[in-house]
Amino acid sequence: MARAIVNVPARAKRGEIVEVKTLAQHPMETGFRRTQTGELIPRDIIRRFTCTYNGTEVYRVDLHPAMSANPLIAFSTIATETGTIAFQWAGDNGYSVTETASIRVE
Amino acid sequence: MTTRREFLALAATSLALSEAARAQLDPNLAANRKAAFQEALRRIVGDTQVRRGRVKLQLPPLIDNGNSVPLSVAVESAMTEADHVRAIHVLTEKNPLPDVASVRLGPRAGRATLSTRVRLADTQSVTAIAQMSDGSFWSDSAEVVVTLSACLEEGLI
Amino acid sequence: MSLRTALLFAASLLCAGAGAGEIPPSERRSGYDLMSRETRAIQDDDATNPGMLWVLDGEALWNRKAGAVGRACAACHGDARTSMKGVAARYPAFDAALRRPVNLEERIKLCRSERQKAPPLAFESRDLLALTAYVARQSRGLPIAIVIDERTLPFLDAGREAFHRRQGQLNLACSQCHDDNWGKRLAGSVIPQAHPTGYPVYRLEWQGLGSLERRLRNCLIGIRAEPYAFGAPEFVDLELYLMWRANGMKIETPAVRP
Numbered sequence: 001m002a003r004a005i006v007n008v009p010a011r012a013k014r015g016e017i018v019e020v021k022t023l024a025q026h027p028m029e030t031g032f033r034r035t036q037t038g039e040l041i042p043r044d045i046i047r048r049f050t051c052t053y054n055g056t057e058v059y060r061v062d063l064h065p066a067m068s069a070n071p072l073i074a075f076s077t078i079a080t081e082t083g084t085i086a087f088q089w090a091g092d093n094g095y096s097v098t099e100t101a102s103i104r105v106e
Numbered sequence: 107m108t109t110r111r112e113f114l115a116l117a118a119t120s121l122a123l124s125e126a127a128r129a130q131l132d133p134n135l136a137a138n139r140k141a142a143f144q145e146a147l148r149r150i151v152g153d154t155q156v157r158r159g160r161v162k163l164q165l166p167p168l169i170d171n172g173n174s175v176p177l178s179v180a181v182e183s184a185m186t187e188a189d190h191v192r193a194i195h196v197l198t199e200k201n202p203l204p205d206v207a208s209v210r211l212g213p214r215a216g217r218a219t220l221s222t223r224v225r226l227a228d229t230q231s232v233t234a235i236a237q238m239s240d241g242s243f244w245s246d247s248a249e250v251v252v253t254l255s256a257c258l259e260e261g262l263i
Numbered sequence: 264m265s266l267r268t269a270l271l272f273a274a275s276l277l278c279a280g281a282g283a284g285e286i287p288p289s290e291r292r293s294g295y296d297l298m299s300r301e302t303r304a305i306q307d308d309d310a311t312n313p314g315m316l317w318v319l320d321g322e323a324l325w326n327r328k329a330g331a332v333g334r335a336c337a338a339c340h341g342d343a344r345t346s347m348k349g350v351a352a353r354y355p356a357f358d359a360a361l362r363r364p365v366n367l368e369e370r371i372k373l374c375r376s377e378r379q380k381a382p383p384l385a386f387e388s389r390d391l392l393a394l395t396a397y398v399a400r401q402s403r404g405l406p407i408a409i410v411i412d413e414r415t416l417p418f419l420d421a422g423r424e425a426f427h428r429r430q431g432q433l434n435l436a437c438s439q440c441h442d443d444n445w446g447k448r449l450a451g452s453v454i455p456q457a458h459p460t461g462y463p464v465y466r467l468e469w470q471g472l473g474s475l476e477r478r479l480r481n482c483l484i485g486i487r488a489e490p491y492a493f494g495a496p497e498f499v500d501l502e503l504y505l506m507w508r509a510n511g512m513k514i515e516t517p518a519v520r521p
């Protein structure tokens with residue numbers, strides 16, 4: 001099942017700043033909503049998003065309940081070398097998703 | 107099929123717990139949330155003065171829906187080893203919790219930006235704070251008007 | 264078609280054309296045009312459109328073996344990009360066996376249970392929404408093309424009647440908002456013309472993807488009327504009318520709406 005969609009250009013020039021767009025499928029339950037009978041629905045959110053480029057962390061986000069469901073995180077990174085850009089989402093209830101994208105840098 | 111009693115109970119529950127109603131029930135709500143915002147701000151910057159500028163926070167002035175408000179932050183910085191943005195924090199003053207997101211980045215980012223979508227509980231001001239590598243803090247704020255959608259699943263108000 | 268039916272058909276079209284308050288074709292606008300620039304941007308980019316998460320799920324389901332027969336949708340229908348192109352644009356469509364129109368969700372459910380001999384997919388379930396989104400996505404950019412003939416005419420008429428009928432505690436007819444007052448604001452939101460061009464839709468209010476029937480239930484609750492159950496024939500009549508009313512407008516699935 002599609003847990004996340006990532007968009008990274010397939011190739012770039014060395015030193016070029018590339019746009020990265022990521023979309024994760026997650027309800028981001030705030031912990032403030034109640035059921036029809038008044039019970040509090042427990043918080044269930046993605047807590048941390050990490051992007052690594054050939055193993056080096058280049059971007060990290062700590063998420064709070066105010067982030068919308070199915071969170072979009074878009075940012076930029078310098079195309080330093082050919083390799084793998086990895087994305088990790090970790091959150092409540094053992095939520096852990098990893099996606100990777102390859103980039104060819106000339 | 108929802109019985110009339112269930113429907114009324116549902117409506118009453120939803121009404122009692124809507125943001126606006128909760129505000130009416132707790133006279134200190136606004137003050138408490140504002141204090142929480144100040145506390146979150148202090149946790150990030152300590153005693154350092156936060157300066158206006160270098161940060162550009164963009165939000166639509168009137169949003170389509172408070173559940174998903176497109177937000178983007180861009181910080182002016184060369185993003186070199188010597189001078190770069192270390193972190194970007196987004197805060198609100200009327201949400202149940204003041205923190206929205208905290209970004210950790212460095213020169214590898216190329217540009218100090220974040221584009222995302224956030225939840226805003228009420229018409230309010232959103233603040234973005236950039237923490238620079240030299241220890242200085244810069245910020246920008248944006249005002250957003252949040253209205254309730256029409257024709258929902260729960261029969262509200 | 265008998266002469267009588269042909270006359271009725273022509274008369275119905277004339278009535279439709281001269282209907283009080285109906286939106287002239289040149290003024291028809293998708294809900295897309297009435298959204299903010301920022302929300303439109305979410306829909307425009309497949310990389311940021313959350314509806315695409317369901318479309319991808321649908322693709323996976325399309326290719327997955329299912330049911331007692333152990334066959335995937337792809338086994339009969341091949342590549343959806345070709346076989347499903349144009350399908351969503353002509354649904355709801357008449358089902359000869361049931362002798363009434365069915366919407367796309369019902370068609371998928373029927374295939375699932377009758378052809379794949381698989382356990383039924385519940386309305387509004389993750390899997391049904393994903394498959395519907397995937398199939399409808401293959402018609403993106405194509406004009407809605409509902410064809411009315413003597414078999415579907417009575418259902419279209421029923422749908423049109425429902426659209427113009429006052430109902431609920433607020434005693435409002437759909438047409439009063441969506442024909443007569445579109446573009447104006449209701450509680451801060453802009454009233455759309457109510458063309459179902461992008462279903463299943465990612466509604467920001469739901470923070471998720473949902474069907475046209477779910478949205479219509481919201482409308483009915485909005486006017487304090489008893490919402491029909493999912494799959495109710497009254498719903499399909501109304502969907503048929505709404506799609507026919509939007510004939511020529513482009514499919515946008517998966518659309519994003521407030």
